[in-house]
Amino acid sequence: MPVIEATALSKVYGPTVAVDDLTLSLERGEVLGFLGANGAGKTTTIKMLLGLVRPTAGQARILGRPPGDPAVMGRVGFLPEHFRFHPWLTAAGFLDLHGRLYRMPAAARRRRVAELLEQVGLADRARSRLTDFSKGMLQRIGLAQALLNRPAVVFLDEPTSGLDPLGRREVRDLIGELRRTGVTVFLNSHLLSEVEAACDHVAIIKRGRVVRVGTLDELTGADTEVEVRAGGLTPEIIAGLSAWGAVVPAGAGGLTVTVADRERLPEMARYLVEGGARLYALSPRRLPLEELFLRIMKEDA
Secondary structure, three states, X not given: OOOEEEXXXXXXXXXXXXXXXXXXXXXXXXXXXXXXXXXXXXXXXXXXXXXXXXXXXXXXXXXXXXXXXXXXXXXXEEEOOOOOOOXXXXXXXXXXXXXXXXXXXXXXXXXXXXXXXXXXXOHHHOOOEHHHOOHHHHHHHHHHHHHOOOOOEEEEEOOOOOOOHHHHHHHHHHHHHHHHOOOEEEEEOOOHHHHHHHOOEEEEEEOOEEEEEXXXXXXXXXXXXXXXXXXXXXXXXXXXXXXXXXXXXXXXXXXXXXXXXXXXXXXXXXXXXXOOOEEEEEEEEEOOHHHHHHHHHHOOO
């Protein structure tokens, strides 16, 4: 049974279609990066999956139950993009309050609060009021709140917002730890490098519709960019390389060839050597997620 399942999910506000016919499925322990431009429908999708917004059409299931079902929500963690915490509470007091809302016993709350404050690097600020926290520190306490109930599925909406590079690395490590323990993570982020490092699945939404979904390898590995560094590249040799794919000049006299099948690289190397070129390097690389995303955003723009 999928942990998260959406079928033909749509949301319409008057004349505006916020989400259109969205279908997704996530299994236990999978980490999905949900990508799209501002206004593409990312946050509306999360709110529908959490039961905070009623869909216009379609349906969703979380852990086999409708979103918002009390029996399910106790197993869900959520960090919204724009949260407002109680500024008069201390960090420990804030987490203790949420533990009470989960009806956690007092002893279990104390242990879990101390454990999470240590995990997000705020153990020394347990008695500090949230009003004195920086944006990055608030983001950390928000992450702790999302993990308080040891959830089976976590929704993170821009979890690295306001964090420095070290903080972003810690969030990636935390997501990796969640994956290893079987927690499913739905990650909405505009930082594509973070998504590429943290996620094993990606869905790209454009104007309310999911236009690409799959594993990172499936989405970015369809074409391979090969950097060719060689001497003696005559115009005739360069023209012949087009048999393997699109040829683009690169810096320092090199070339980039986009090939559909990396199994043909030995064949390309033989062609270069037999043609009289001095081959120094033939370096394949997967298409970066950011480049794929930009290409999709420009399609029919």
